[in-house]
Structure formats: C-alpha cells, structure tokens
Amino acid sequence: MKPCVYLNGLYLVLLTTALYGCKKFVEIPPPVNQLNINSVFNDDKTATAAVVGIYSDMEFSSPISTYLTLLQGLSADELTSTSEDKGYLDFAGNTYMPNNPYAAAVWAIYVHIYKANSCIEGIQHPGALSEATEDQLLGEALFSRAFCYFYLVNLFGDVPLVTSTDYRINDTLSRTPTSRVYQQIITDLGNAQNLLKPAYPTEQRVRPNKWTATALLARTYLYMSRWADAETQASAVINAGAYTLMGLDSVFLNFSNETIWQLMPVNPYLNTQEAAFFIPGSPTQIPVYPLTGSLVKAFESKDKRMQAWTGNTVIGSQLYYYPYKYKITGGSPLNEYHIVFRLAEQYLIRAEARIRRGNIAAAVQDINKLRSRAGLKVLPTSLTKDQAITAVQQERRIELFAEFGHRWLDLKRTGKADAILGALKPSTWRAAAALWPIPQAQRSANPHLTQNNGY
C-alpha cells in the first residue's frame, strides 16, 4: 500500500497547489492599454483625457458629426438625395419608418450621453482632482450632456432622460416628457455656465468654455419661446468681446474668430464630414446631396454667400448646387474644423427674441450685421413685426443652411413645417413626420419605449 500513500500524498500536494496557487494566478491586472475607472478620475490628466474622449468620439463616426447636418437638411427643404440608398431617400421624402438605419444611428447619440454621465459620476466622486480641473471638466461634461439632449428631444420628442451609468436601471427607462428634458438641459447648462471659465481650456476653441454653454442656453430659451432669457444669454455671448464676425471666406476656417465651439477633426482622412458628403468626388459626378431648388431660389440676387458658400456643377444639361461652406474633402491640409456654435447664430437668436419682445429696430440692426457682410442692402428699422419675423427666418435659412439642421428645427418650432414642406413634398409629407420615428430595434430592446404618433 506504500505506493498509494505516496499517491495520495502527491495528489493532495497537486490539488493544494492548484487551489492555493491558482486563485492569485488567474487574477490578472488590467491590460496596459486600459485604465481602471477608479484610477481615471483620480488624476487630472486622465480625467481630462476622459472628457476629451467625449469630443474625439463625437467627431469620429458619430451621428453628431456624421448625420445631424445631412439628415436634418434632407428632412427639411435644404437638401435632396441622388443616392440610391433608400435610407437617405426616405429622409428626403420624410417617409422614414421605424426601421430606418439612419434614424437609428442618430438615436445612438445616447452613447455620448453615457460617456458624459460616466465623467460626471467620476468627477463628482470624491477624489484627487484639483478644484480648477474638477470645475472645468464637470462643466464640460454637463454641457456635453445638454448638447446631446437638445438634439434628441428636438428630433424625437419625448426621450428617456438618462443621468446615470447603471444599465440595470437605464435599460427599462421610458420616455420622459419633453418639458422635463428641457428642464434638465437648462439645469445642466446653468451649472456649466457657473463651472466653466470665459477662457478656453486649450487653444483653437475645440473644448467648450462658459460662452459655449451660454450660446446653447440662448438657443434653448429661443426654442422654448423664453424671449427675454434668450436675449439675455445671446447678448452675453455677443458682448463677451471674444467673438467677431469674419469675412465670408474665413467663417469656416479653424482660426475663425466667429467660432464659439468647434469639434476638431480626428479622422486623418477627413477635414469635415460635410465636405466629404457634399462636394462631388470628381467634376463628372452628380452631387449626392444637392441643394433643393427652393433653397437656391431663396438666395437674394447678389448675396455673396451664394458665391462663397455654395458650389455648382453641370452634369448633362442639369445644373446642381451643393453646400460649399467646407471646402476640403480629404484629410490635408487640416484647415477646417467642425463648427458647432458661431456668433452669427447668436445675433439671429437675439434678433428673433427682440422682435418677439417688440424691439424691432434693435433686432433689424442684428440682422443687418449679417446682411452687410453678405453684400446685401440693409433692412429698414421700420419693418412690421411680421415682416421682421419673416426677415429673421429668411436670414436664418440662408446664413445657417446645411449647418447642424437649423432649418429643420426652425420649421418645426415656428409651426411652418406643414405649410412649407407640405407644399414642397406634396405626395409624401405628413404632419407626423415632424418627429422622427423611435427606432424599431430600440423598442424591441426596451419595450417601455412608446412610438411617436403616425408610425
């Protein structure tokens, strides 16, 4: 039996070794290219990198940089599509359905909200961040969250308001009323204004400052018809002294002093996605997303913006116009950044708010700043209120075309969508199309999500 004793002993040794040694053996450190979440927010540098990650992510193959301008332009009366892609054609005709892949892509703005929430939680966790960094980063993250919700709520109506990172809670959240989402946007922006400084944290205005939060707040108040607040916030930006209107050829360059916030291109093969989408690849190619005839006609003759900001090409006997605010299709030279907020919009916000409050003369002065730059004759201060409203909408349409969907949201908030788009797309427009459909796949994944009317 001696061998058995040996064997038992050996087996015991082996198993003990196995059980004793292995516990630690299989507990491995995180990989060198990953950081544990706790250590990310324990250090100014890595915490900053986490917030910067929000922007590089927004700019790289994100719905924000890729689709907001294009899809809203197609939905409104700015762009048409010559592409065979049914997903885009459905936006041009407002016939999108819950299975539209691009509507689903836009809904994925929530990935940025997660990142902002993760930063907000991480930064607020008592840690080792310096106070100045903590304020700056928290302000940026709150701004980013508000910015994302602004588009979600305007495009889809009620949307789930997610303010934490716990998927076990978030995966069943139902849609929050629009007013409550707006309330959160205003709260976040108010906090961001207090936390952020007027100075940009880095060069080139690629991370938001106090005035960026203010600019979005001005826009938000405008959309809520809180005219006095909108005027106050817009004035704050205009009077900050940091921004001036630029010549038409410089507005969309990365050093433009008109820019309030721009996203820096990160894809080495692109300046902006807009240039890649809109500018035909060769002189013989039909532009994939040409401007609508209606928009081309809306330009007053002699408007220098026609020359400076649109391009055209003749294919066959057909003349096509396309947006040409951004002009560089490849990755180099890297001179054009993705401008999200610029001063011109603040003038237009203030003008509209002033008209609504009866101060037409001051409003017309704001509008005329842009008309003068475009080489157009100035408007008289004697306009009636209705004329002034029409004038400011016309100016918004031309000044802000093919930029982050201003036109689509303007048509909706001013109640003109039915009249204008109904006339332009008589066979396909329907009132319910003003809100994009909640993506089908999202409703499958979260049965608590209701669909918008008409889908």
Next chain:
Amino acid sequence: MKFIFVVAVTACLYANTGGFAQTIDVRPRSGDSAPTFIDLHGRVVDENGKPLSGATVTLKGTSIRAITGSQGKFSIRADSGQTLIVANAGYDDREILIGPDNNLTIQLELSLASLLNTTVVNKGYYTTTQRLNTGNVSTIKAAEIEEQPVGNPLAALEGRAPGLFVTQSNGLPGAGFSTQVRGQHSILAGNGPLYLIDGVPFTNNSISLVAISANGPQSPFNSINPADIESVEVLKDADATAIYGSRGANGVVLITTKKGRTGKTKLELNVYTGSGKITRMQDLLNTRQYIQMRREAFANDNLSPDIYSAPDLTAWDTTRYTDWKRMLIGGTAHITDAQASLSGGNAQTQFFLGAGFHRETTVFPGEFADSRGAVHFNFTHSSPDDRFKATLTVGYTTDKINLIGQDLTNFIRLSPNAPALYDTSGKLNWSEGGAGFSNPLAYLLQKSNATADNLLSNLVLRYQLLPGLDLKANLGYNSMQLQQEFIYPGASVDPMYNFTGFAEYSENNFKSWIIEPQAEYGTSWGRVKLELLAGTSFQQQRTNGSITYASNFSSDALLGSPSAAGNVSVANNNTLYRYQAGFGRISLNWGDKYLLNLTGRRDGSSRFGPNRQFSNFGAIGAAWIFSKEAFIKDNLPALKYGKLRGSFGITGDDQIGDYQYLNTYIPNIYPYQGQAGLIPAQLYNPEYSWETNRKLELGLELGFLDERIVATVSYYRDRSSNELINYTLPVQTGFNSIIRNFPALVQNTGWEYQLNTTIIKTKRFTWNTSLNVTFSDNKLLEFPNLASSAYAANYAIGHSLSIVKLVHQTGVDPQTGIYHFTDKDGHLTSAPSFPDDYVVIKDLAPDLYGGLRSFFQYKNFSLSIFFQFVKQKGFSYVYNNPTPGSMSNQPAEVLHRWRKPGDITDIQLYTTTNPGAAAYYYYSYSSDGAVGDASFIRLKNAALTYTLPAEWSGRIKTGSIKVFLQGLNLVTWTKYKGGDPEIRNSFTLPPLKIFTAGINVIF
C-alpha cells in the same frame, strides 16, 4: 508557491536520474550469465522478407530484450528452452522457442487483428489503445497527410474524420480554416476546438492586426509544416474531452509531431512541384451578351443611356472584350515543396531533425507568393534502466506572405468592354471617352505583406519513482510573431481624385507557456488493472502588439516608412490570459472486458470576473467488450471484436476574449488636439461565467472477419447551456449590448459512422477503404424572449444556429417581369418589411458530410483516392449580385430572363432602376431565391506512387526511391449555382485544383 513546486519536481527528476540508473539495472551483465547461456543471433523480417528494424525481441518472463538494427539483426544472450517474444508495431507478435539453432530468421505477419490492440490512441494526458478506448477519438495519420499537397495542415483534415467539419475561407495561401467538432455549440463564444501541438496549446485564432489582406486574417496554422506531423487526433466525446475542462466543449485536436525512432540513421528527402488553378467559377457574359443586356435594360426602363448612367454604352468601345475572370483569377499558381529529415537512434537516444521549404504563388496576375521555411527537431533520451526519459521537441518556422489588399475575385464583374488597362504611355488607364472606370490592376499596387515567425517547443520529463508510479512534467513554450504591412499608394487611385497614399504597419507577438506536472500510477490485482493520473496545469498567454496607421505621405515611394508620414496614429493590442487547473483520471479495466474511465478537472480562467473564475468539469466513460464474452464467441464466431461504449460528462467553453468583465477606460485611437482621449471600454458586468456543455455519447464498434471489417457507429448529443451572449440593451444604456450568461440551450446531435475494410489483401495486391459519414443536427432548444432580443432576426427556436431568415419570393410575374414576394400573411408584396416578413427559414449548416478513402497497392504501385462529400445549402451567386441590367457583368444564367409578357422564367427582366432594381435587391439579399443546394462530392485527393524496385535503388545506394503524382480538389460534382460550393460565396477566390509531381528518396 506553485513555481517552487514545479522547480522542485523538475529538479528532483534531474537529480535522481544518474543514481537510479546505476542501482537498479536488471539486465544481465557479462560475467553474470550462467555457462548454459548461448549467444543467439537472428534477423527479423516482414512478410516479404525485408528486414524490420526497431523490432523488440524479449526473453519471455524477463526484462532482457534487444532491438533489431538496420538489417533487422539482433543478438541476445539466452538459454535454450526459453522463449523469445518478437514484437513490432503493426505486426502480430510471435513467440519462438529457442532451440539449438543460434542463428534465426524470424518472419512477422502484418497484423490485422492486432491493429486495434496496438494502435495507440493519444488522449492527451494519457494513451490507450483503440480496443480499450472508452471514448471517441478519430486519428489521421501522417500517411494520409503526406499524400496531400497542402500548405496548411488543417487543409489536410477536410473530410477525414467523422464529426470534424473543416472549411477553407478562400483559395489564397495563408487563408484561414474554420474547424468545428460536432457543430456550433456557442452563440457568441468561440466554437473552435482546443488545439494542442505536442501538448502545447496552439491557437487557430488569427493574430492579424492589419485587417486588409486578400486572404483574410492570416491562419496561424500556416506556420505549421504539415510534413512535421506524425498524427492528428480529434477528441470528441465527454470521456475524451472532460479532462480538458473548460476548454473541451468544442472538442480537442491533438497534433503530434514526428519523433526519432530507434534504428539505422535515416536520411529522407521529399520534393514535389506542381501547379494550381481555381476549382470553379461561373462563366460570365461576353461583351456582345453584356451590351445587349444593358441596352435591353434601358429599353425596359424607358430610359436612354447617357455618359453618366451608361459610360459602357456611350463612351467605351462596345466591341472590346476582356475576360476579367481569366485575366484576374485565371492564372496558374506554382507550388514547390522540399523536405529533408535525418532520424535515427539507439535504445537510449533517438533524434529527428527535419527541415522544409514550401512556396506557393497565386492565380492573380503578378508575383505574389507564400514562402515558408521550417525546421523541426526532436530528441529523446532514456536512462539505461528506462526509468528516466526526456523528450525535447523544437519547431521553428518563418513564413512570408506577399499579397495584395483585395481579393481580385471581387472585380471579375467589371464590364467586359471596360477601357484598356494601360494608356499609350504604359501608365494605368483610368478613363475612356470622358468616362472613368476603376482599373482593377490598380489593386495590384496595394500590397499586403506578412511575415510570421513561430517557435514551438516542448520538453517532457518522465521519471519512474517506484514501480508503477511515474512522475511527469510537460513544459511548453510557443512564441508567434506576426509582422504585417499594408501599402495603399496614391497611384492606385484615379489621379483625378488627387489621392495621397496611406499605409498600415503592425507587429503582434503572441507568447504562451504551459507547465503541467503530473503523476501516473498503475497497478493490477489479478484481472483488474487500475490506472490513476493526477496533475495540474498552469498556463499563460500574452499578446503584445501595435498597429500604426500612417497617412499624409509626401510621396508613394516613402510608404514603407512610417517616419515619412505626416499623420500617424497607433493602436495597441495587449492581452493577458492565465489559466490554471487540477485534473485527474481513474481507470479500471476488468480483464480487458469491462472498462471504466473517470476523468475530472477543476479550472480557473482569468477571462472571468472575480469569484467566477473556477468551475468543475468531469466525465464518466464505460465500455464493454462483449466479443470477449463466451456466449458471443460461441454464437457469433465471425465477430472478432465487439465493443459497446458510452460516456457522459460536462465540459466548458471560455473562448470569450480577455478582460470583458473589467470596468475600464481605453484610449480612443485618434487623438484630439494631440491628446489621446479615453473612452469607457464596455459596460461593467463582473458576473458572467462559463458556458457549460453536457455531452452524451453511445458507441458500438464491431470487427468482423479477422477484423478486416471494422465498423463504428456513434451517437452523440451535446447540450450547451448557460450560453454567453451579447445580451441586447437599448442604446440609452450607452452600449448596444452586454456580455452575460443566458439560459439559452443549444443542442448538437448526430450519428457518426466509420467503416474500415480490407477488401483484398494478398502479397501482390491490397485494397482497403475507409469511409466516414456524419449526420449532424444543430438546434436552438431554448432562448427566453428570443423575439424581443437582438437575436430575433438570426435565430428561431427549434432550428439550427446557422439559419438565415428570408422573404419568400414567388418568382417572376409573367406580366410585369418583376420578382414578387409574399409578406408574412402570404399576400403579394413588392417591398417586404424587415423583420416581419422574413419568415422563411433556411439552414446553412451541413446535414451530412464525410469522406471515402480507397487505397490500392499493386506490386510497386500504390494509389490513394479520397472523395469528400457534403450535403448542405448555401447562398448562390444571386446573393449580393448586382441587378442584371446594371453596369456589372453577370453569370450566363441571366440570359434566361423575362422578356415579354407571358414569359415564364425565374430570372426577372433586365433593368437599371426601380421598381425592378428594388425587387432584385430584395431577391438577391434576403429572399429564399438566393439560397440553393450547395452540396458537393469532390475528388479531394489522389496520390499515385511508384516505388522503384529495390535492386535499382540499391544500385545507387539508397534505401528506397519513390516517385509520385498527387492532386488536390481534382473534380467537383455539384449543382451549386455560383463559385465553389465549399466557399459558398461568388466574390471569394475558390480553392485551388492542384497537380504535383515529386520524388521521395530514403538513404
């Protein structure tokens, strides 16, 4: 702690060798022998009288033995009246009573009956014989691999073993092979078997970082020289795999490399060369047919072609014809393979030294090739008393693959009248008549190069501590290094776009080690034999790599140098996997009649979160050799061998990727203002754990007529539960999914048949066959709330995991000429909606597969013929096919299109636009019209060998000379509409049909 232990065991093994060798030597020494002993000399020969080297001659009842030398000679000191036992693998043992004659010639008969007894079945940690095996193990021997002119050893396994389904991803060198043992078990985790080469874990998962290469991700097995392989064992059931615990769920493939053998030093040279062409690809329209199609399409659409919609009709020469299929993939690949080996040894020490070179070009135009050099070394030493044995095996290969980024099969559909490829100045041409085209030769400039270095080494130490008790340690190390570059020059793009080139460079290092100390104990009480095994396993795999994306070069000439790039970004790949286990086996054998085999393993893996790392696995296997029972012997004398076996056990699957449970941030690869942003890697779920796989097997093995007919039938049922899936989350959670265990249940059942027959066996002529057939069935049995999950569109309860859900097409409307579909209610529709109308289910998994090998030998000629067969469905050429009538060439099938009202056909009218194009879109992407029969029978392999008569080879002082012809994928019979039915994709290069001729010389 564990390292100290390992070192101690190893040191102990080394330290004790010398001592024991001196003290326990039972062999007689000169002077010890009694005067009656005689010096006996003899010679052992085979049935043809040829000497057998390496045969063992043992004096019965003693440990005295001798081993025959190169001429089959031996000498042994024995007493007359004693008995000699002469044994050689593959031959019947013979007992010889020693008479007065002291110079014997002993002839051995090639054994049939003993094959089952002597064929050693490697089950990884232990071996058994085919007869006594309680589990299901299929073996593929070197002889079957050597007769196939393949570059990748996995290619040699196609159709060779029941339950093993191997498919090639494309016909380019370095292409991947997918391997499944008994079907798909896991929805999300890996489904490949565990590979062990001489006990060292190897991976079939590519370590490619550069994603752009015509052959897809590089197959790690392309770094294994098929000529170095002695045998491949496929472990399938719970009895065989449970000892591999969490990694056994998908089966285990054991690869054993060649070892030195006792006997005369042998130098073997083997050289072959040959050529290959694609197996099959549909014929496409010629220019006349193509132009007619285009014009008819415009006429059908009531459109007139212009330079934008139809440059082929308006700007290009409508009479020019280029056969793009022939030009781009119609070339001949050249294959050259040379192997040399030196092997031999004496009773104590054996060695094997091999070197090989393999080069394979492609069917593409231009010089692209895969060249591999390999060396393989094996050294075995035993102490004179056989108590200590060390085996060292080292293999090193370097493999260089020069290819291009794109598979040119993608471009054979170019308009057959597309412009000339070169302009008058000899530069690439990009347009004609003012209309541009995408010049396919430009892709030849987009180079994708890879160099793979692979070092695989293994040391096995074995020491007999006490009679019956052996200590053993298996120490292995594998290092794979893959360097890749992809060069995309600006010159490969139409200059009109003013494109500047870019490049990607990567290096990925995969290093793994394994340490497995073990103890084995064997004893017997009367007819009962007991074997015990216990061991532990420590393993680590580390991957370190990076990929550099470089752009903004000032010149194409500098694309090879990242430092010349204006814009560089880098991504890292770093992973660590650690694995630990304790395992054991208890085996009971009652008179070679009743067999019981218990195996178990406790596993820990770093792929799971804290507290979820460990789990237990085990199996019970039993066999009854009923042919040993008296009532069988009496009543069924023809049945020489009959065994009933069964096993049940639990294995696991941890192929989920590393670190998936961590709550971490990772760098975003594109920096923002020079700063690399950090983004959350995934949602945090520390809770997930192993998939468990319960395997049940029943087998019946029968041998008739002196075991000239051996039949095996096995039934298996594998059920995988606790499935790891990407559980769908609404994106409002920040991610689309999270990995978690899910109570889905996947079942694989099947019947495996193997029939080996020796039909004729005479001295001059031999004919034997080996047939294997597998019927397999895969079913998703349970998946709670499937309809609301992300998998709703992919799976259905009661169906295989390989299904596709499609729209039903009702054919071409005889009036309009356009495809019609039915919606979920059976109503006709022209625009089906996803996913509601996708209700037709087609299973793309194979229903049946197998192979039939016949081997004939007549005098000096031998012929081996192997047929592979698969019954399956697959996407036909229609899948992803551009609309017939659009500016893309078409298979000749489309000529039978609808032309006028009343035509009944299954090809719709030619069209370039809606609604015909939209209907075709649904037809080609997502209707049942795109799926058809993809079954095939293939003359996969044939090898004709002629051995030069011994007197000829003797004249030039060699042992033997053979000349041979070999072929691969020679003939394919199929009804498949498309390219090759194995590939089942018309835009991927088919496998090659290869002919080679070669010579084998042994000195």
